[in-house]
Amino acid sequence: xxxxxxxxxxxxxxxxxxxxxxxxxxxxxxxxxxxxxxxxxxxxxxxxxxxxxxxxxxxxxxxxxxxxxxxxxxxxxxxxxxxxxxxxxxxxxxxxxxxxxxxxxxxxxxxxxxxxxxxxxxxxxxxxxxxxxxxxxxxxxxxxxxxxxxxxxxxxxxxxxxxxxxxxxxxxxxxxxxxxxxxxxxxxxxxxxxxxxxxxxxxxxxxxxxxxxxxxxxxxxxxxxxxxxxxxxxxxxxxxxxxxxxxxxx
Amino acid sequence: xxxxxxxxxxxxxxxxxxxxxxxxxxxxxxxxxxxxxxxxxxxxxxxxxxxxxxxxxxxxxxxxxxxxxxxxxxxxxxxxxxxxxxxxxxxxxxxxxxxxxxxxxxxxxxxxxxxxxxxxxxxxxxxxxxxxxxxxxxxxxxxxxxxxxxxxxxxxxxxxxxxxxxxxxxxxxxxxxxxxxxxxxxxxxxxxxxxxxxxxxxxxxxxxxxxxxxxxxxxxxxxxxxxxxxxxxxxxxxxxxxxxxxxxxx
DNA sequence: GTCTGATTGAATCGACTGTTTGACATTGCG
DNA sequence: CGCAATGTCAAACAGTCGATTCAATCAGAC
Numbered sequence: 001x002x003x004x005x006x007x008x009x010x011x012x013x014x015x016x017x018x019x020x021x022x023x024x025x026x027x028x029x030x031x032x033x034x035x036x037x038x039x040x041x042x043x044x045x046x047x048x049x050x051x052x053x054x055x056x057x058x059x060x061x062x063x064x065x066x067x068x069x070x071x072x073x074x075x076x077x078x079x080x081x082x083x084x085x086x087x088x089x090x091x092x093x094x095x096x097x098x099x100x101x102x103x104x105x106x107x108x109x110x111x112x113x114x115x116x117x118x119x120x121x122x123x124x125x126x127x128x129x130x131x132x133x134x135x136x137x138x139x140x141x142x143x144x145x146x147x148x149x150x151x152x153x154x155x156x157x158x159x160x161x162x163x164x165x166x167x168x169x170x171x172x173x174x175x176x177x178x179x180x181x182x183x184x185x186x187x188x189x190x191x192x193x194x195x196x197x198x199x200x201x202x203x204x205x206x207x208x209x210x211x212x213x214x215x216x217x218x219x220x221x222x223x224x225x226x227x228x229x230x231x232x233x234x235x236x237x238x239x240x241x242x243x244x245x246x247x248x249x250x
Numbered sequence: 251x252x253x254x255x256x257x258x259x260x261x262x263x264x265x266x267x268x269x270x271x272x273x274x275x276x277x278x279x280x281x282x283x284x285x286x287x288x289x290x291x292x293x294x295x296x297x298x299x300x301x302x303x304x305x306x307x308x309x310x311x312x313x314x315x316x317x318x319x320x321x322x323x324x325x326x327x328x329x330x331x332x333x334x335x336x337x338x339x340x341x342x343x344x345x346x347x348x349x350x351x352x353x354x355x356x357x358x359x360x361x362x363x364x365x366x367x368x369x370x371x372x373x374x375x376x377x378x379x380x381x382x383x384x385x386x387x388x389x390x391x392x393x394x395x396x397x398x399x400x401x402x403x404x405x406x407x408x409x410x411x412x413x414x415x416x417x418x419x420x421x422x423x424x425x426x427x428x429x430x431x432x433x434x435x436x437x438x439x440x441x442x443x444x445x446x447x448x449x450x451x452x453x454x455x456x457x458x459x460x461x462x463x464x465x466x467x468x469x470x471x472x473x474x475x476x477x478x479x480x481x482x483x484x485x486x487x488x489x490x491x492x493x494x495x496x497x498x499x500x
Numbered sequence: 501g502t503c504t505g506a507t508t509g510a511a512t513c514g515a516c517t518g519t520t521t522g523a524c525a526t527t528g529c530g
Numbered sequence: 531c532g533c534a535a536t537g538t539c540a541a542a543c544a545g546t547c548g549a550t551t552c553a554a555t556c557a558g559a560c
Contacts, residue, residue, distance in 0.1 A: 011508080027279075034546085034547085034548090044510095046509090047549090054549090165452070168425065168453065169422070170425060171425020172421040172425075174425060175417065175420060175424060175425070176418065206414075206418045210456040210459045211456075213458075282516080282517065284516085293538060293539050294519085294539095300537095503558105504558090504559085505558095505559105506557075507554105508554080509554075509555090510552100510554100513550070513551085514548100515549105517544100517547080518546105521540105523540095524540100526538085527535080527536070528533105528536090530531105
């Protein structure tokens with residue numbers, strides 16, 4: 001039985017902690033090995049000694065949190081499905097099984113919420129070729145299992161329609177994680193601190209409504225929409241672009 | 251009256267075309283000046299000569315498409331609002347005014363859809379500090395105007411609730427743009443080519459449902475949810491992490 | 501004490517980054 | 531034509547990147 005060995009002290013741990021903070025703050029690509037070792041007060045060689053390479057460190061930083069999140073997601077989904085004996089599991093509970101682990105796992109860690117969520121958000125926004133294969137191996141089976149659960153909970157949707165709605169849902173989730181700080185700044189000042197619990201409830205309501213929206217009937221919107229497009233009213237508007245940006249950047 | 255002068259030939263144009271393709275494909279940070287000049291078959295110095303710097307080129311690549319998109323967004327929103335005499339504009343039409351310009355503008359360009367959408371998606375996912383100020387100046391007033399329109403169309407929502415729902419909507423939009431290729435690969439094979447028009451209709455239905463979802467009543471879900479969390483059933487599960495990722499990256 | 505294996509440290513490697521230089525070619529205008 | 535502005539080019543700049551080398555240091559076993 002292998003384990004994700006995370007040493008509780010020593011240079012290796014210091015490097016992991018320093019790296020995850022910097023990765024979350026500036027992005028995985030924008031942080032150099034020297035930035036990390038400087039913050040961790042170690043040597044550049046330590047990274048290659050302990051993790052083999054910069055990519056090895058990156059992968060371990062990701063895995064440190066994604067492994068427990070993945071485990072909890074599957075455990076929760078199992079629980080939700082077994083509770084729904086026979087019939088399909090409630091949609092809201094499936095969504096919750098997908099998202100809540102991100103919250104409960106961060107409480108177990110000593111990481112600040114903001115840092116953790118940004119880190120997770122960056123993992124998801126990262127390009128496919130930029131993601132370590134170990135992370136992709138983590139995520140693929142999870143999305144397959146949840147897709148099946150969604151399909152069972154929303155049997156009236158075509159598989160194509162469902163794929164797109166899940167796509168939108170994941171996009172909303174990632175955006176919530178990555179850019180929540182913008183909102184904390186906006187809404188935090190006026191009506192008390194919005195707990196993560198509130199945000200989660202809002203997310204579940206929003207996405208459940210979108211997922212559940214019936215697909216069958218062609219709405220009047222669709223006809224108007226196509227017409228407006230075909231007539232190309234806006235395709236060649238009398239726009240006079242305002243900006244001359246020639247080399248006046250930042 | 252200043253203009254976004256885009257030369258129709260010459261090295262400057264070649265550089266812009268080469269840069270936007272590479273930026274879309276690999277991300278803004280992952281492309282070097284030499285990559286661009288090599289593809290454009292020009293010299294490295296040409297970038298600094300024509301654009302002042304690499305950042306200048308980046309900004310111009312972004313502006314080339316964001317300026318017309320911004321213009322069309324505002325024109326459409328004006329049109330939608332003026333059509334709704336007195337009352338609030340229909341929610342679906344506001345969403346459409348926000349998203350459709352991305353489609354109609356790409357048709358005017360000779361860019362392939364896939365490249366263009368990835369480029370726009372990257373503009374949005376880019377960090378705030380990584381975005382040229384000219385782009386931020388573009389986006390800020392747009393989001394302010396649309397926020398007001400949404401607020402008028404959804405008067406029963408608190409401003410905080412509305413901010414979050416718009417946040418989710420934008421996240422779904424960005425994700426749709428950036429990662430649509432995953433879905434084209436999946437769904438394209440089975441049920442005919444899903445046109446962008448279909449996708450837009452799906453997006454509008456999904457997000458409109460999420461935005462419109464009534465906020466008032468406390469759903470039963472919420473109580474279950476909090477209970478499960480408080481009891482911390484999952485906070486310390488008997489998980490035995492499976493992966494030893496020690497330096498086995500890609 | 502000695503020996504052994506695991507870490508650490510400063511210095512260095514070659515490759516790559518964005519940018520600049522100065523010589524050269526081309527163009528348009530009087 | 532001459533002259534200047536405009537554009538192009540190879541070469542080199544100073545800096546950073548991840549990774550490596552090799553000697554110094556540390557721990558614990560005996």
